[in-house]
Amino acid sequence: MxxxxxxxxxxxxxxxxxxxxxxxxxxxxxxxxxxxxxxxxxxxxxxxxxxxxxxxxxxMFPPNMAPDKLALIYTGMVESLQIAVLATFAGVLLSLPLGLAAARNLAPVAVYGPARAFIAICRSFHPVIVAILFVKAVGFGALAGVLALIVATMGFVAKLFAEVVEEMNPKQVEAVRATAAPFLNVLIMAVFPQVMARFVGLTVYQFDSNLRNSTMVGIVGGGGIGAPLFTAYQRFDYDVVLTILIIIVALIMLCELVSGRVRRIFQ
Amino acid sequence: MNALSPVTQAAKPPRVWHRFTPAERIGRSMVYVLSAIAVVWSLRTIEVIPEFLYDAPEQTADLFRRMWPFDWAFYPEQVHDALIETFHIATLGTLLALVLALPLAFLAARNFTRNPALNWLAQFIFVSSRSVNSLIWALLFVAIFGPGALAGVMSIAFRSIGFIGKLFSEALEEAQKGPVEALTATGAPRAMILVKGYWPQVEPAFWSVALLRWDINIRESAVLGLVGAGGIGVALDASLNNLYWDQVGLILAVIFSVVVVTEIVTSWLRARLI
The missing domain is CATH 1.20.5 (Single alpha-helices involved in coiled-coils or other helix-helix interfaces)
Known part of the structure; x- marks a missing residue:
């Protein structure tokens, strides 16, 4: 109370x-x-x-391990791997100048504006949609898949590479510029040593991503394992679908292990 | 002769400075060589049908000629509703993925769950989820739930679990011990340690991962319809099969503008929330 x-x-x-x-x-x-x-x-x-x-x-169970199916899957998987390798290689080669052009601290406005816009267009479409357009332009097959993934690679690697370049330490660039070095020497002596490790990391990451996407562009005719996967699915051969899925997951896990090692070597 | 004479010492070359140790150099060269081998091997054995390449410029020109002008009348007929459906699929899929990934991320974080087997199990789920592409997840879920938005939501969710879970568990592992130990010392129950010790530290990371994935999912959900999982992809597939390129062009333009708007919204939200 x-x-x-x-x-x-x-x-x-x-x-x-x-x-x-x-x-x-x-x-x-x-x-x-x-x-x-x-x-x-x-x-x-x-x-x-x-x-x-x-x-x-x-x-789905048990997975279909018939030798003829495995041979078909092997061919498709090898093609997927090739698509990923070539798309990463060409895409990264193109991303290097594109990323430098899109870096605000290196390129003048007239250069980095268009470069940014181009990267944004590359990024905005899903690789499958880009693959559809390339299948129309260059026909069915692995080439359409490679071209589609090159576009995806440029959208990702060039964008992040430009950000890495923008974050680098400007002092070394100034020091090399003070010696009256031409632009190419500024790049080689001041910019690349600072950003190459990150660039390799991005490349490795994009290779994993390209491998994942290369298993899918086949659904729209872009080559790789996607075509046999989609055919098996449409025929209700779900046991073959499971075999392909297991192989895809295993290959991607293997590649992640390898890329983890590569990243550690370059750090 | 067991001591070096001053003459030979002076003749020794000056020490050369190397940026990397020999082991590092060997590792790097190996990576370069292996990459070169992989590229050459792929270039030599990949199958390219040259006949298709001869008319590629014509085909490309034809593609754009047929796309323009867009079939604007198609937008109110089919595209608008499909677009709204795509948005809902992406958003619901992201929300479902957040709900599913959150407990798994706590299982995967080694500082929260001190059981290697559980950590490994959660990591395995994440890797499997990420390895299977969203379009392939959509194939599986269309077979289970039938064509439609439900399959799309499930495939977006299952593809996103690995992405969200991996990034969020990494954020959890970086959480500071201080607040957690302070709460433990007061005798707080484990659920309270989670809510008041870990969550406030990782909440910004959680929302930033969620926004990032939502942005990606808007893009991904636009193509799920190609295999029947609902959204604007269904309309795209129909137009492609009918070779109505003017409708395809319209749909692509619509997807492009939605993606641009999403990027603007996510960057605005990120700046405000985080």
Whole structure:
């Protein structure tokens, strides 16, 4: 009875309520409910799908290891690897000048504006869409896949390379410029030693990414393992699909290990 | 003769400074040589059909001639609804991926879960998720859930788990021990340590990863329709199969503008939130 009735606390709470954050969370929940209803994503469909999934998985196992299928998969996988190697090589060669041209601290406005715009266009389309256009332009086959992934490589490597160049230490550039060295020597003596390690890291990362994408451009006719995968899928040969998936995942894991090593060598 | 005479000492060449140790140089040269071999091997054995190349310039010119002018009437018919669907697929897929990746990221972070087997399991899930391309995930989910947006949402989510989980678990591993130890010392339960010790430290990283992935997913969800997983890709596929290049051109322009708008929105949100 005699206790103070004041409900107020002596100290402010250690973790005060953050109302804007709570409102944002509530907004996300409301959006989720709204979007699921718009998309007709219902629990009934999901449960029906789980039944299908059981059927689907039972048709996938055991993976098909027939020698003729494996030979087909081998050819496709080798082509995917070649697409990734060539696209990374050519794309990185093109990204080097493009990235330098898009660096604000090296290039004049008239150069870096267009270079940035070109990189943005390369980045904005998914490799599969670019592959569709190249299939129309140069016909079915690996070349369309290589060209599509070159565009993707330029969009990623050139953009990040330009950022790396912009972050470098300007003192060495000034020192070399003070000796009246021509622009090419400034690049070779002051810029490259600072940024090459990061550039190699980007290249290695993009090779992994290109390998992943090269398994997919075949779906639209760009060569590689995608074509046999899509054919097997359309024929309901799900056991072959599983074999291909296992091989893709294994190859990509192997490449990630290798690229991890390469990155450590260059650090 | 067991001591060097001053004459021979003076004749010794001055020490040459090398930037890298011999082991580093050998490693680097090996990488260069192997890369060169890989490129040469690929160039020599890749199959290119030269007949297709002769008319490539004509075909390219033809492509653009057929695209322009765009078939604007097609936009209200099919493109608009498909575009909204694409947006929902990308956003819902990202949200689902966040929900699924969050616990896995805590399992993968070696400073939070001190069990190598669980760490390894979570890492394995991340790598598998990232290795399978979103279009291939979409093939699998179309076979399970049938054509439509549900398959698209699931494939976006499953492809994003690995990306979000990997980056977020790395952010968790970089979290400072101080707040966590302080909370542990007060006898706080493990859930509270998670919410008040780790979460405030990694929340900016979490949202920045989520925004980055959402940006990527908008791009990816535009092509899922090619294999029947809903969105604007369905309209694109139909136009491509009918060789209506003026509709294809319109859809590509629409995708381009959406991607540009998304980039502007994400960079604005990132500047405000993080």
């Amino acid at each position: 005699s206790a103070p009735a004041a409900p107020g606390r002596l100290r402010p709470p250690a973790f005060p309520a953050n109302w804007p954050a709570r409102l944002a969370w509530a907004g996300l929940v409301i959006y989720t409910i709204y979007a699921t209803s718009v998309l007709d994503v219902t629990l009934a469909r999901f449960i029906a799908g789980l039944g299908n999934a059981g059927h689907f998985l039972s048709r």
